[in-house]
Amino acid sequence: MYKKGDKPGRGIYICKKCGLKLELENNFDVLTACSKCKFEVYNKLSISSVSHGMAFHK
Numbered sequence: 001m002y003k004k005g006d007k008p009g010r011g012i013y014i015c016k017k018c019g020l021k022l023e024l025e026n027n028f029d030v031l032t033a034c035s036k037c038k039f040e041v042y043n044k045l046s047i048s049s050v051s052h053g054m055a056f057h058k
């Protein structure tokens, strides 16, 4: 679990509330509040869920 202000590294993060994807392209990028719902907690999208398609989608 990651939250606003963290620098979790390059990857794709999924808003825990609305599921919006936020992609960080650099290891020094900082997570910001969700642009859609303003929630501030994310899950990281793992490579294995990418290969399974929209596994995170509700």
Ligand SMILES: [Zn+2]
Residues within 6 Å of the ligand: 015, 016, 017, 018, 019, 020, 034, 035, 036, 037, 038, 039
């Ligand atoms: Zn959101």
